[in-house]
Amino acid sequence: GQQLNQSPQSMFIQEGEDVSMNCTSSSIFNTWLWYKQDPGEGPVLLIALYKAGELTSNGRLTAQFGITRKDSFLNISASIPSDVGIYFCAGHHTSGTYKYIFGTGTRLKVLA
Amino acid sequence: DTEVTQTPKHLVMGMTNKKSLKCEQHMGHRAMYWYKQKAKKPPELMFVYSYEKLSINESVPSRFSPECPNSSLLNLHLHALQPEDSALYLCASSQMGLINTGELFFGEGSRLTVL
Numbered sequence: 001g002q003q004l005n006q007s008p009q010s011m012f013i014q015e016g017e018d019v020s021m022n023c024t025s026s027s028i029f030n031t032w033l034w035y036k037q038d039p040g041e042g043p044v045l046l047i048a049l050y051k052a053g054e055l056t057s058n059g060r061l062t063a064q065f066g067i068t069r070k071d072s073f074l075n076i077s078a079s080i081p082s083d084v085g086i087y088f089c090a091g092h093h094t095s096g097t098y099k100y101i102f103g104t105g106t107r108l109k110v111l112a
Numbered sequence: 113d114t115e116v117t118q119t120p121k122h123l124v125m126g127m128t129n130k131k132s133l134k135c136e137q138h139m140g141h142r143a144m145y146w147y148k149q150k151a152k153k154p155p156e157l158m159f160v161y162s163y164e165k166l167s168i169n170e171s172v173p174s175r176f177s178p179e180c181p182n183s184s185l186l187n188l189h190l191h192a193l194q195p196e197d198s199a200l201y202l203c204a205s206s207q208m209g210l211i212n213t214g215e216l217f218f219g220e221g222s223r224l225t226v227l
Contacts, residue, residue: 003154031214031215033214033215033216035218040200040221040223041220041221042116042118042200042202042218042219042220042221043155043202043218044218045215045216045218048214048215050214086152088154088155090216092214092216098143098145098160098162098167098168098206099157099168100157100216102154102155103154104154105152105153105154107152
């Protein structure tokens with residue numbers, strides 16, 4: 001099925017560093033969702049974005065809904081070892097539909 | 113409470129077995145989903161139920177049979193599966209109606225191994 005372009009695909013960072021990742025689409029979305037998934041577990045919703053330009057924080061995580069409505073960014077500040085996992089973005093076109101388009105994932109590894 | 117509960121967490125079955133995966137949510141959500149996820153890949157949509165009616169079937173083989181007994185429960189019946197069907201099966205739910213928050217909540221998944 002359709003997927004969003006998510007980058008980087010993977011990254012190794014030192015503990016304490018800031019992390020940035022993004023998703024881009026050829027389509028306009030009304031909602032952007034960011035998830036973290038640990039091995040063998042289901043994705044956990046981190047942040048939901050509903051308006052173009054919206055900037056939302058959840059602890060050390062900050063996500064933005066791009067002005068063009070075709071992209072979104074997730075930043076993690078002062079990374080810690082438990083930030084390890086796969087981060088997925090997901091876009092939702094319009095209200096009343098049931099299809100969420102997922103990004104290809106960013107695998108994050110934090111070096112202590 | 114934003115919890116979607118899936119059972120069993122792990123399932124091993126032979127190709128001739130019949131088994132079921134179960135999912136439950138008590139958030140009052142009216143849309144429920146089954147996703148399949150292979151290692152290091154994003155979730156792939158299989159089925160969507162809206163108001164207890166099947167609204168989307170993403171051309172899933174008939175050896176997978178979904179069922180929505182009520183607005184809180186979702187089952188996935190498995191029969192004559194193939195080894196390539198081994199994957200993490202995820203249930204999810206979202207609020208649908210006049211106001212759609214767009215938030216999709218996942219369960220912890222059922223790890224299926226087909227021998």
